[in-house]
Amino acid sequence: MRLIQNMCTIAEYPAPGSTAADCCLGAAGRRLVKIAVVGASGVGKTALVVRFLTKRFIGDYERNAGNLYTRQVHIEGETLAIQVQDTPGIQVHENGLSCSEQLNRCIRWADAVVIVFSITDHKSYELISQLHQHVQQLHPGTRLPVVVVANKADLLHVKQVDPQLGLQLAGMLGCSFYEVSVSENYNDVYNAFHVLCKEVSPKQQPSGTPEKRRTSLIPRPKSPNMQDLKRRFKQALSAKVRTVTSV
Numbered sequence: 698m699r700l701i702q703n704m705c706t707i708a709e710y711p712a713p714g715s716t717a718a719d720c721c722l723g724a725a726g727r728r729l730v731k732i733a734v735v736g737a738s739g740v741g742k743t744a745l746v747v748r749f750l751t752k753r754f755i756g757d758y759e760r761n762a763g764n765l766y767t768r769q770v771h772i773e774g775e776t777l778a779i780q781v782q783d784t785p786g787i788q789v790h791e792n793g794l795s796c797s798e799q800l801n802r803c804i805r806w807a808d809a810v811v812i813v814f815s816i817t818d819h820k821s822y823e824l825i826s827q828l829h830q831h832v833q834q835l836h837p838g839t840r841l842p843v844v845v846v847a848n849k850a851d852l853l854h855v856k857q858v859d860p861q862l863g864l865q866l867a868g869m870l871g872c873s874f875y876e877v878s879v880s881e882n883y884n885d886v887y888n889a890f891h892v893l894c895k896e897v898s899p900k901q902q903p904s905g906t907p908e909k910r911r912t913s914l915i916p917r918p919k920s921p922n923m924q925d926l927k928r929r930f931k932q933a934l935s936a937k938v939r940t941v942t943s944v
């Protein structure tokens with residue numbers, strides 16, 4: 698990706714070995730919120746991320762290979778470190794979604810997800826339900842905060858999806874919804890991320906309890922069997938007594 702400034706590219710993808718504990722706190726011990734941005738190809742994922750991070754719309758990007766960026770934001774008196782993972786466009790095959798292991802890793806890593814579609818691309822809208830289901834499947838036992846973003850609201854003349862449909866679908870899936878034009882409006886973009894960060898409460902963050910979980914997963918060394926020890930001690934004693942009496 699090119700033409701990106703004022704951002705810190707941390708890594709191409711989170712290191713496979715990185716633990717929840719590594720991701721728990723950002724610089725200076727700030728609470729870290731990890732967000733993955735997913736959706737079909739060309740819907741404006743990179744443009745959305747760049748707009749959120751730099752306030753600028755840059756119209757031309759190379760095809761995305763997946764970058765991770767960080768930024769600090771202030772939300773209701775708290776300074777958060779946000780990591781945003783841009784991801785490559787999802788391919789659709791006849792038998793459903795085709796998500797690479799890289800993408801799955803990003804989704805598992807995330808505390809919250811932005812699902813983007815374009816109002817100019819009906820296929821990108823059709824992906825949302827499956828994508829949402831896939832995200833929840835990768836986070837069993839938790840309800841991951843998800844915001845659905847309908848992008849390219851400025852391109853009404855080539856509209857294929859009524860944003861109202863996006864709103865209804867998001868409601869059915871239990872997600873927040875934002876209709877945005879990344880190219881024309883920064884505030885809506887900011888609000889979408891803002892709302893998502895608020896939905897990630899400290900309690901929801903899986904990274905909030907890594908040490909507890911980890912200690913309970915490490916098998917404790919077996920405590921010595923006291924009965925067995927007593928028995929062996931008695932045996933040893935009686936052997937000694939026998940030896941002494943036989944002398």
Ligand SMILES: Nc1nc2c(ncn2[C@@H]2O[C@H](COP(=O)(O)OP(=O)(O)OP(=O)(O)O)[C@@H](O)[C@H]2O)c(=O)[nH]1
Pocket residue numbers: 737738739740741742743744745755756757758759760761762784785786787848849850851852877878879880881
């Ligand atoms: N008119 C208009 N164009 C937009 C908007 N957002 C993005 N675009 C354009 O849509 C095209 C695709 O944007 P990208 O951000 O590269 O899309 P992407 O989803 O990251 O694409 P992949 O990397 O292929 O997954 C670019 O030409 C952008 O300039 C928007 O709100 N309005």
